[in-house]
Amino acid sequence: MKIEIDHQSAVPLHIQVENLLRELIRQPEYQAGKLLPNELELAKKLAVSRTTLRQAINKLVYEELLVRKKRLGTKVAQPKMSSKSMNWLSxxxxxxxxxxxxxxxxxxxxxxxxxxxxxxxxxxxxxxxxxxxxxxxxxxxxxxxxxxxxxxxxxxxxxxxxxxxxxxxxxxxxxxxxxxxxxxxxxxxxxxxxxxxxxxxxxxxxxxxxxxxxxxxxxxxxxxxxxxxxxxxxxxxxxxxxxx
Amino acid sequence: MKIEIDHQSAVPLHIQVENLLRELIRQPEYQAGKLLPNELELAKKLAVSRTTLRQAINKLVYEELLVRKKRLGTKVAQPKMSSKSMNWLSxxxxxxxxxxxxxxxxxxxxxxxxxxxxxxxxxxxxxxxxxxxxxxxxxxxxxxxxxxxxxxxxxxxxxxxxxxxxxxxxxxxxxxxxxxxxxxxxxxxxxxxxxxxxxxxxxxxxxxxxxxxxxxxxxxxxxxxxxxxxxxxxxxxxxxxxxx
DNA sequence: CCCACTTAATTGTACATACATAATTACATA
DNA sequence: TATGTAATTATGTATGTACAATTAAGTGGG
Known part of the structure; x- marks a missing residue:
């Protein structure tokens, strides 16, 4: 997967970051309870400000895909069976x-x-x-x-x-x-x-x-x-x- | 209702603002499609930064209580009684x-x-x-x-x-x-x-x-x-x- | 009357920065 | 050992600033 953010792209940075995170936490190495890199580090790696990164993380936190934990970090939430994460069917x-x-x-x-x-x-x-x-x-x-x-x-x-x-x-x-x-x-x-x-x-x-x-x-x-x-x-x- | 924000309070400003907005949009004068004051003005009135105000508004937008409209402003959403943002509520x-x-x-x-x-x-x-x-x-x-x-x-x-x-x-x-x-x-x-x-x-x-x-x-x-x-x-x- | 164009108001995006707060860890002390 | 305390480290809160994008509404010409 690409961990590249395109600063020239028309699509807003925080959306790009959000999508990137969605992909990231689907990787096998990021299942169930694993910690994300901390915000400062991740922001630096993606070359966006912490504010922008947080904006993206917040959205996933709101969707309950991520859970913040003070002093610990931000971790991938336990997948839930619910209408929210229900598999989407035609x-x-x-x-x-x-x-x-x-x-x-x-x-x-x-x-x-x-x-x-x-x-x-x-x-x-x-x-x-x-x-x-x-x-x-x-x-x-x-x-x-x-x-x-x-x-x-x-x-x-x-x-x-x-x-x-x-x-x-x-x-x-x-x-x-x-x-x-x-x-x-x-x-x-x-x-x-x-x-x-x-x-x-x-x-x-x-x-x-x-x-x-x-x-x-x-x-x-x-x-x-x-x-x-x-x-x-x-x-x-x-x-x-x-x-x- | 009080339109006062307590800067000394232990409860975070954006939470106070959020609560204030929740109350505000329940008032009869703010029903269905009415516009909120614009962000700069409201931020000034509440004596918080626009960033903080936006943080509060964002939450309500996510809950679909408010709808943002460029150039127009932020308006009160049509009330929908639903089970949506309820994860589990009685x-x-x-x-x-x-x-x-x-x-x-x-x-x-x-x-x-x-x-x-x-x-x-x-x-x-x-x-x-x-x-x-x-x-x-x-x-x-x-x-x-x-x-x-x-x-x-x-x-x-x-x-x-x-x-x-x-x-x-x-x-x-x-x-x-x-x-x-x-x-x-x-x-x-x-x-x-x-x-x-x-x-x-x-x-x-x-x-x-x-x-x-x-x-x-x-x-x-x-x-x-x-x-x-x-x-x-x-x-x-x-x-x-x-x-x- | 309708169309294209302009303008101005409002939200949208993004950054840098600073300090607060909570929780873990490490260390000192009784 | 148990307990209290300080350092550490992550997120949490908050501000100020700047410019971009969108679009409702106004304007003028055909």
Whole structure:
């Protein structure tokens, strides 16, 4: 791995340092409780100020990947099983893990003007069109989720993609965008006319609504995804552990 | 409220500032999207350096209580009730962290024979009674969640507890059971007659159903909890990061 | 009215510096 | 040995400073 910081780069130093540290603590020699070099030394080695280094460390401390200990140093935290560090899965993979073969029932691509919310998320103006991908998906028996995805123009999707292979795999291999962080909001709704028709359920049935915000390595917004799940076919599970 | 920072105090300035900001943004004049004074001005007013102020603001930004916007300023985020920054918090603490005062609207204790599912979870026989705690809870305005909890007999609850203090605090201090692991299943439902009446909503309204299995340090089952949340008042959020 | 351009306000980045504080270790002393 | 004390060493706190980047809002021309 590289332990080089590029002072000419457009990406801020503290971000570079942060990424470097993320990589560093994943190395076998830095597992579980190992101490990082002390701040002064590390700052010197990376040729950044201690302030900048601390800014990076702080972020990882906040994410509980690192733990500070006075007089001792900063050490790598015990990995936790929790939603925070949960392995990130694409829908296809997520379903595969549940033993479900995914089938696309409908697929529709269009270019639309984003509404305020979407524009705000992508941090673009509402008069710049974005690609909208609608997919009705499910197992081999029946559709059970209706997805609406919007993609940041930066990614450069044309609409000619066939979406045969998993989306993130395609984005990664052909567009060099690696989905790294996702934030989700799960809430409950009832089916309106449109959704009821898509999912072939009664009007007013329970729907699990899952809104996902997907970011790339640099934590830039990538995808804005809405998922309407048939209630009976999808239960969201979370495991969290207290760490004293 | 006091807008005073005590430079003599033993508690660090950035903590004082952080607390002050937390209070500040809870004031009616600082709701939803209102801008804070800009950093230079605020730093001057509080008589701390901009660096120190930023340290405090950063923490709240990380907790998503504040949102920075270049050229515009820093504004108060849309309040989201969620389980996000809670690593492990009881409902009371979770709500407190968001500046919501929890109120119990109803509280009912009974001893019942567990059904098959509950008995299986607790690993006891169905002819051994367990304590059932029903609570209708919410903020000071209205109830928004109906909880049904079952407790393992091992814990030794009598039913004479007053449930004035947070449940897990009580279990920890008086019964020496420390809730350590929770597994949750989140799904969507519509309100049946009973729930609609409890939460004062229409029959068939969307309900977020949250089933929690709580374990102690030794990963022994402790609590079996069902929560019926008014859809509008509760959004479940999850953040996950890919670790390759 | 709409577009391109300017400007100014605000956050963002980065550094150097100084002293405080906590905890371990080493050492002196009873 | 046990105990108190000082030195050491890491993080913690705090400030001042400087300039960069972003972008909302204002400006003027077509």
């Amino acid at each position: 829908f296809t993979q997520e379903m595969l893990a549940r033993g479900i073969t995914v089938k696309n029932y409908e697929l529709h691509i269009s270019w639309v003007y984003p509404d305020e919310q979407i524009a705000a998320f992508f941090d673009i103006r509402t008069d710049k069109k974005v690609m909208k991908l609608e997919r009705l998906r499910g197992n081999t028996q029946e559709p059970f989720v209706y997805f609406i995805s919007y993609f940041h123009p930066r990614i450069g999707l044309t609409g000619d993609e066939d979406f045969k292979k998993p989306l993130y795999e395609m984005l990664e291999q052909e567009h060099y965008f690696v989905a790294t962080l996702s934030k989700e909001e799960i809430s409950s709704r009832t089916a309106d006319k449109m959704i009821a028709a898509k999912l072939e359920i009664d009007l007013g049935s329970a729907i699990l609504f899952r809104k996902r915000f997907v970011y790339d390595q640099a934590e830039r917004p990538m995808e804005y995804n809405l998922g309407y799940y048939k209630a009976e076919s999808f239960i969201y599970t979370v495991e969290s552990r207290r760490t004293p | 409902f009371t603490q979770e709500m407190l962290a968001r500046g919501i005062t929890v109120k119990n609207y109803e509280l009912h204790i009974s001893w019942v024979y567990p059904d098959e599912q509950i008995a299986a979870f607790f690993d006891i026989r169905t002819d051994k009674k367990v304590m059932k705690l029903e609570r209708l809870r919410g903020n000071t305005q209205e109830p928004f969640v109906y909880f049904i909890s079952y407790f393992h007999p091992r814990i030794g609850l009598t039913g004479d507890e007053d449930f004035k203090k947070p449940l897990y605090e009580m279990l920890e201090q008086e019964h020496y059971f420390v809730a350590t692991l929770s597994k949750e299943e989140i799904s969507s439902r519509t309100a049946d007659k009973m729930i609609a009446a409890k939460l004062e909503i229409d029959l068939g309204s969307a309900i977020l159903f949250r089933k929690r299995f709580v374990y102690d340090q030794a990963e022994r089952p402790m609590e079996y909890n069902l929560g019926y949340y008014k859809a509008e008042s509760f959004i479940y959020t999850v953040e996950s990061r890919r670790t390759p």
